[in-house]
Amino acid sequence: MNGPHDLGGQHGLGPIECEEDEPLFHAEWERRVFALTLAMGARGDWNIDASRHARENRHPVDYLSSSYYELWMKGLERLMTERGLVTPEEIDSRLAGQGVTAEAVGGAVPAERLRALLRAGDSARRDDDAKPCFFPGDQVRTRTMNPRGHTRLPRYARGRLGMIERNHGTFVFPDSNARGQGEQPQHLYSVAFSAAELWGEDGRAHERVFIDLFEDYLLPIEESGS
Amino acid sequence: MGDDHHHHDQPSEIELRVKALESLLIEKGLVDPEALDLLIDTYETKVGPHNGARVVAKAWSDPDYLAWLQRDATAAIASLGITGRQGADIVALENDAGVHNMVVCTLCSCYPWPVLGLPPVWYKSAPYRARVVSDPRGVLEEFGVTLPEETEIRVWDSTAEVRYLVIPRRPEGSEGLDEAALAQLVTRDSMIGTGLAVSPDAREARS
Numbered sequence: 001m002n003g004p005h006d007l008g009g010q011h012g013l014g015p016i017e018c019e020e021d022e023p024l025f026h027a028e029w030e031r032r033v034f035a036l037t038l039a040m041g042a043r044g045d046w047n048i049d050a051s052r053h054a055r056e057n058r059h060p061v062d063y064l065s066s067s068y069y070e071l072w073m074k075g076l077e078r079l080m081t082e083r084g085l086v087t088p089e090e091i092d093s094r095l096a097g098q099g100v101t102a103e104a105v106g107g108a109v110p111a112e113r114l115r116a117l118l119r120a121g122d123s124a125r126r127d128d129d130a131k132p133c134f135f136p137g138d139q140v141r142t143r144t145m146n147p148r149g150h151t152r153l154p155r156y157a158r159g160r161l162g163m164i165e166r167n168h169g170t171f172v173f174p175d176s177n178a179r180g181q182g183e184q185p186q187h188l189y190s191v192a193f194s195a196a197e198l199w200g201e202d203g204r205a206h207e208r209v210f211i212d213l214f215e216d217y218l219l220p221i222e223e224s225g226s
Numbered sequence: 227m228g229d230d231h232h233h234h235d236q237p238s239e240i241e242l243r244v245k246a247l248e249s250l251l252i253e254k255g256l257v258d259p260e261a262l263d264l265l266i267d268t269y270e271t272k273v274g275p276h277n278g279a280r281v282v283a284k285a286w287s288d289p290d291y292l293a294w295l296q297r298d299a300t301a302a303i304a305s306l307g308i309t310g311r312q313g314a315d316i317v318a319l320e321n322d323a324g325v326h327n328m329v330v331c332t333l334c335s336c337y338p339w340p341v342l343g344l345p346p347v348w349y350k351s352a353p354y355r356a357r358v359v360s361d362p363r364g365v366l367e368e369f370g371v372t373l374p375e376e377t378e379i380r381v382w383d384s385t386a387e388v389r390y391l392v393i394p395r396r397p398e399g400s401e402g403l404d405e406a407a408l409a410q411l412v413t414r415d416s417m418i419g420t421g422l423a424v425s426p427d428a429r430e431a432r433s
Contacts, residue, residue: 007331008383008422010356016368018348022272026347029244034269035262036248038311043256048387052334068335073244085336086250088332094246104255111260118268121314121340124387152385154332156359168315168388188386190317199360207379212386 001148002155009156009199030069037076042109042117046079048124049178054078126185128170132215134189138164139221142213150178151176153217156198157199157209161221162191162225167208173214187215269344275414277308278341281415283408285318286396293402296320299391303341313389319382320393321419326373326385327380328366328419329390330358338389341386342417349418359383369420392416 007013024029041051055075056063066074082084090102109117134140144153144159152174168190172183191213195203237245249325251257281303285292294302299318316338331337335350348354358365364381366372373379382390394416397433400408403426411429415421424432 005333007352008359010234010352013353013356016348016351016353016357016365018346018369022346024344027241029241031237031266031270032244032248032262035265036244036251036257038265039257039261040251042261064352068347070240073240073247078245086247086254090250091243091246094250095242102250102253104253106255108255108258109261110258111264114258114261114264116230118265118310121309122311123314125315152318152333154383154385156332157383168317168386171315171387174386188388190382190388195360202360204363206376207362207381209381209383211383212388214386 001055002146003056004058004063004153005056005115008139008154009097025069033069033073033076037072039109039114040076040080042114043107045083045085047172047177048122049150049172049174050180051075051079052174053178054082056150084222118176123164124172126170126172126183130186132216133220134164134167134187134215136164136166140164140191140218142217142219143219145217147175149175151217153213154211157193157211157213160193160197162193162197162211165190165192168212171214173216175214175216189213189215189218191218236306237340248330250392269339271390273310273339274343275341275412276409277306277343277419278338278414278417279412280306280405280411281308281318281341281391282423283405284395284413285320286400287405292320292393295393303391308340312337313341315388316341317388318391318393319380319419321395323377323395325378325380326366326419327382327390327392328362329382329384329392330355331384331386332356332359336384336387336389338391341391342399342414346414366420369415371420371422393422397423397425399426 030137055071081088085105140162142153142157142160142162168188170185171188173186176184190210193209195207198209230410285295299316310409321327323356332355335345336346337349342360359381362381382391385423397411400411411423413424416423
């Protein structure tokens with residue numbers, strides 16, 4: 001989707017504000033949202049791509065005026081209410097201090113299992129014997145596309161000429177996975193673009209951007225024979 | 227204690243909402259409270275840029291390790307006992323005299339958690355994500371780093387699940403230091419590419 005999260009190349013967002021000796025969390029509630037999101041994510045009711053989409057698919061004013069962990073909270077609430085794990089009424093009544101006992105759903109991931117999950121990581125790499133369409137050094141053009149759903153082809157890199165830098169292997173395709181259409185693993189490439197290709201006359205020499213792009217985002221460049 | 231004079235002690239709306247949600251999720255058996263403690267403890271005390279600094283110090287000290295890191299960073303990093311979520315597949319990018327690498331995630335805030343921990347606010351913020359791809363030299367200058375005009379800047383937009391770790395250049399004056407001392411010179415920002423590793427003298431002056 002052409003959403004507010006797709007920020008590459010936008011102007012007017014102000015200076016980058018760095019904080020000396022920044023704490024990991026700026027409030028206790030951030031700590032709790034972080035843990036709740038990971039603990040709920042470990043259950044497997046949704047995948048990482050669906051959870052990114054739940055944070056990104058919102059009005060630009062809402063997205064840009066929410067802090068990182070506010071977006072995590074909004075995303076988590078949406079994922080849970082969409083699946084009926086929690087209802088908005090339950091949250092509201094609890095907020096109003098009504099001591100209604102919630103009906104147990106169960107299925108919490110116990111701490112010990114979570115410990116093992118944390119150590120094992122969450123690789124999106126999948127064994128797949130599909131042959132790659134492109135090889136390092138190949139020229140490619142990114143598709144011009146504007147899907148309403150989830151995608152990881154940023155707007156600033158659509159319809160651009162690039163060069164395959166490396167093939168990372170086959171990975172879960174976020175576009176289909178976020179929509180509940182399965183993992184559909186495919187080759188993931190690092191593709192190099194010159195600043196001039198991306199930004200025209202405002203792009204400077206000696207600057208390149210390397211973007212991780214899935215095979216479906218790329219079109220071959222026909223040999224001109226010249 | 228319900229004292230009206232302490233308005234500033236009133237919990238914020240989001241604070242109350244998160245608290246309500248947490249109690250609801252525990253009561254429904256959707257999350258294990260011990261798992262929440264484990265998650266917070268893991269990322270507050272165990273995972274952080276000290277992990278990445280160990281990797282960089284070893285790469286500076288051991289050419290075979292550096293070669294392994296360039297070939298298969300995931301395995302080379304795992305060999306030091308460093309694994310985990312949001313960084314199960316890592317690629318290492320080595321800076322040298324001609325090339326300076328910087329990392330961003332323009333679409334969200336992807337960051338190599340196992341080696342750097344959780345990202346700082348500026349990395350997740352709209353200004354950094356918007357600007358670093360179109361004006362990397364301007365961003366570097368904001369971080370106090372000026373590189374020669376002929377140095378190629380490579381910005382890596384980690385739009386997928388591959389995460390990047392920058393191996394900064396080894397600072398001058400660090401000859402003869404062991405890995406533990408070298409790791410002290412490796413800053414978080416130098417492994418994102420918005421900073422450089424610090425020299426032993428500068429490190430001395432800071433502490």
